[in-house]
Amino acid sequence: MLRQAQHELAEEHIAVQATDLVKDFGDTRAVDGVSLAVPSGSIYGLLGPNGAGKTTTLRMLIGIIDPSSGTRRVLGRNRPLEAAPEIGYLPEERGLYPAMHARDAIAFMGALRGLPIAEGRRRADVLLGEHNLGEWAKKPIRSLSKGMAQIVQLLGTIVHKPRLIVLDEPFAGLDAINQARLEDLIRRETRAGATVLFSTHVIAHAERLCEQVAIIAKGKVAFDGRVDEARARLRPIVRLRTRAADGPWREAIPANARREGHEYVFELPEGGPEPLLKALIDGGAGIETLAIERPGLHDAFVAIAGDSAAAAMEQEKAQ
Amino acid sequence: MTRLLRSAFVIARRDFTATVLSKTFIFFLLAPLFPAAMGTLFGGIGARVAAQTERPAVAVVAPQAEFKQIEAAHDEMTEALGDGAIVKLVGYSPEPDLAGQEKRLLANRSPPIRAVLSGSLDHPRLVGSLADDPATVGQVKLLIERAQGRDADQGPEIDVSDVKNVSGPSQSDRVTTAWGAQAILFFLTLMLSTMVMSQLIEEKSNKIIEVIAAAVPIDAMFVGKLFAMLTASVLALIVWISAGALLLQVIKHGGSGSLPPPAVGWPWFLLLSVIYFAMNYLLFGAAFLVIGAQASTAREVQTMSLPVTFAQMLIFAFAATAINALNSPTALAAAVFPLSSPLTMMARGAEQPEIWPHLAAILWQALWVALILRFGAKLFRRTVLRSGPRLPWWKFGRA
Numbered sequence: 129m130l131r132q133a134q135h136e137l138a139e140e141h142i143a144v145q146a147t148d149l150v151k152d153f154g155d156t157r158a159v160d161g162v163s164l165a166v167p168s169g170s171i172y173g174l175l176g177p178n179g180a181g182k183t184t185t186l187r188m189l190i191g192i193i194d195p196s197s198g199t200r201r202v203l204g205r206n207r208p209l210e211a212a213p214e215i216g217y218l219p220e221e222r223g224l225y226p227a228m229h230a231r232d233a234i235a236f237m238g239a240l241r242g243l244p245i246a247e248g249r250r251r252a253d254v255l256l257g258e259h260n261l262g263e264w265a266k267k268p269i270r271s272l273s274k275g276m277a278q279i280v281q282l283l284g285t286i287v288h289k290p291r292l293i294v295l296d297e298p299f300a301g302l303d304a305i306n307q308a309r310l311e312d313l314i315r316r317e318t319r320a321g322a323t324v325l326f327s328t329h330v331i332a333h334a335e336r337l338c339e340q341v342a343i344i345a346k347g348k349v350a351f352d353g354r355v356d357e358a359r360a361r362l363r364p365i366v367r368l369r370t371r372a373a374d375g376p377w378r379e380a381i382p383a384n385a386r387r388e389g390h391e392y393v394f395e396l397p398e399g400g401p402e403p404l405l406k407a408l409i410d411g412g413a414g415i416e417t418l419a420i421e422r423p424g425l426h427d428a429f430v431a432i433a434g435d436s437a438a439a440a441m442e443q444e445k446a447q
Numbered sequence: 448m449t450r451l452l453r454s455a456f457v458i459a460r461r462d463f464t465a466t467v468l469s470k471t472f473i474f475f476l477l478a479p480l481f482p483a484a485m486g487t488l489f490g491g492i493g494a495r496v497a498a499q500t501e502r503p504a505v506a507v508v509a510p511q512a513e514f515k516q517i518e519a520a521h522d523e524m525t526e527a528l529g530d531g532a533i534v535k536l537v538g539y540s541p542e543p544d545l546a547g548q549e550k551r552l553l554a555n556r557s558p559p560i561r562a563v564l565s566g567s568l569d570h571p572r573l574v575g576s577l578a579d580d581p582a583t584v585g586q587v588k589l590l591i592e593r594a595q596g597r598d599a600d601q602g603p604e605i606d607v608s609d610v611k612n613v614s615g616p617s618q619s620d621r622v623t624t625a626w627g628a629q630a631i632l633f634f635l636t637l638m639l640s641t642m643v644m645s646q647l648i649e650e651k652s653n654k655i656i657e658v659i660a661a662a663v664p665i666d667a668m669f670v671g672k673l674f675a676m677l678t679a680s681v682l683a684l685i686v687w688i689s690a691g692a693l694l695l696q697v698i699k700h701g702g703s704g705s706l707p708p709p710a711v712g713w714p715w716f717l718l719l720s721v722i723y724f725a726m727n728y729l730l731f732g733a734a735f736l737v738i739g740a741q742a743s744t745a746r747e748v749q750t751m752s753l754p755v756t757f758a759q760m761l762i763f764a765f766a767a768t769a770i771n772a773l774n775s776p777t778a779l780a781a782a783v784f785p786l787s788s789p790l791t792m793m794a795r796g797a798e799q800p801e802i803w804p805h806l807a808a809i810l811w812q813a814l815w816v817a818l819i820l821r822f823g824a825k826l827f828r829r830t831v832l833r834s835g836p837r838l839p840w841w842k843f844g845r846a
Contacts, residue, residue, distance in 0.1 A: 192660050209664055217661040223654030227465065239457045240662035242450075281658075 176344035237284030377411025454663035458671025520593035625797035644739030737823035766790035
């Protein structure tokens with residue numbers, strides 16, 4: 129009885145659970161033993177460069193494709209499609225019927241998830257109005273700009289008020305204004321109780337939005353946990369500028385410190401800032417500036433996934 | 448199950464609306480003009496072939512001695528003109544109820560009787576479906592003159608009675624109906640096949656397929672798409688049948704009522720036509736949907752269309768072997784083979800009056816529709832909705 133209660137409680141707290149998911153396409157292993165747990169009500173990011181296995185992982189999680197091995201559990205169900213009416217999904221490759229009117233497209237996507245078509249149209253009108261697209265409601269998708277069509281599809285993803293929202297690269301193709309709107313929308317849905325799981329190769333979005341991230345590289349999860357835990361894997365970085373060029377204070381600086389212009393850059397020693405400061409002052413360094421920086425998610429990503437993965441992501445971001 | 452049906456309905460509603468409310472549906476409605484012309488042509492050829500292979504027989508109801516006289520005359524004429532040119536004769540002893548015997552003989556199928564010759568050599572009487580068959584009347588007249596040893600045009604006048612409307616259609620009329628029905632069914636399905644094959648192209652090129660696949664079971668998508676097309680086709684079929692009936696009313700005396708009725712009768716035949724059209728469409732449509740699902744572009748669909756068309760023609764030819772030989776081993780095989788079954792059973796409906804074989808065939812075909820749908824959905828799931836590198840064809844289905 130107690131065990132069952134604990135189990136139910138755990139189910140309530142975990143919206144998506146993947147255990148050792150593997151997906152092979154012929155001789156190619158696209159996903160290699162991915163395990164992750166997405167807490168209910170959280171914003172969870174799947175970080176990694178293109179080809180890392182993010183999309184395949186998401187497709188397995190929501191039941192579009194079956195894993196070669198491993199298990200997944202979504203909203204308490206082993207078969208994700210059974211939970212489809214409670215899930216909203218925005219695929220990486222956006223798609224709508226060009227001849228369909230915007231409100232019908234949203235209602236159609238809701239109807240696919242079990243929302244009555246009339247109610248879908250009613251909600252579509254409200255949602256389009258809220259996103260300044262009210263006048264486009266009865267216009268065919270083909271007449272909308274790419275950004276507008278993306279917003280319409282996003283609204284179709286949430287029209288049935290899903291408990292779990294899965295977004296594959298949701299920021300791709302959006303301008304800065306719409307990216308900010310999307311971030312707001314994600315936060316709003318989470319406040320309303322939804323769980324958001326999204327993939328991205330843009331670290332800044334994950335850093336701003338996510339409570340937890342999984343870093344995926346070459347089909348494997350290199351890290352799964354809270355964003356601050358990822359950052360905590362790295363020591364803070366010290367940036368020091370002194371008036372004195374040399375002196376006993378130099379002994380307080382680690383041997384692997386590097387010079388960047390007039391600054392010394394090095395990891396904060398194990399003892400923390402106080403012993404360092406004392407040694408610098410006592411050694412006559414003449415501190416001009418001293419900054420202790422917490423490492424960002426990008427630095428954590430480089431440390432976890434490796435330089436090549438980080439370089440790939442930077443390249444994708446630039447594109 | 449409820450969810451599957453509900454999801455299929457959502458897909459079907461969208462597809463049906465998109466199809467019927469598009470401008471191209473007008474062209475779709477005009478499309479049967481060409482196949483109809485071809486069907487008429489092939490139907491005519493078929494009827495001629497059937498007429499040749501099944502020469503009309505004349506039942507001679509006469510005492511043995513008289514029949515021998517006529518038969519001797521027949522042999523002489525056959526020797527002179529060749530066997531294929533002269534009407535066949537079958538002798539029967541007279542029965543007390545001559546009218547009943549005539550009626551029974553005219554309904555005979557083995558051999559099919561075109562007319563019954565009775566009376567005597569001096570007062571011959573010919574009863575049968577003869578209004579459009581002056582050659583048979585002429586040949587019988589010559590035979591009687593020859594049997595009596597008289598010169599041409601010196602024999603007795605024959606009392607000719609056309610009883611076509613009394614005793615129903617001849618076997619060759621039913622063969623024509625069977626040919627026509629098969630041809631129409633074949634061309635309708637042929638016309639729809641390319642459309643069905645390209646059904647998923649829109650979703651694939653729009654990328655909306657992933658949204659649908661994430662929301663509903665693939666089976667529902669297949670069922671929805673197939674039934675949307677079926678509904679649109681049935682709508683078109685109603686338009687075509689109505690237009691055809693109206694056309695007949697205008698151009699043919701007696702209108703559609705003048706068409707030779709099939710063996711099961713028009714109400715059953717029309718019902719079976721709709722059911723077999725649906726079954727034929729669903730069987731081929733399910734297969735084509737699976738094949739079409741492998742294509743990513745309209746060009747690939749076009750490339751696939753040609754072999755598919757030839758395959759359909761082969762199946763049509765297979766089913767056509769059943770006409771006028773419904774109980775032959777080939778015909779039975781064609782009735783059992785799922786893809787040729789609807790066409791073959793259409794021919795049976797035109798030629799034989801029993802209903803129960805149709806019920807069994809419909810169940811059998813429905814089973815295959817379900818099997819092809821399930822297999823197709825599985826294949827579709829495996830091969831279409833996947834990321835990663837594309838597999839070479841010899842590893843097809845391993846994903």
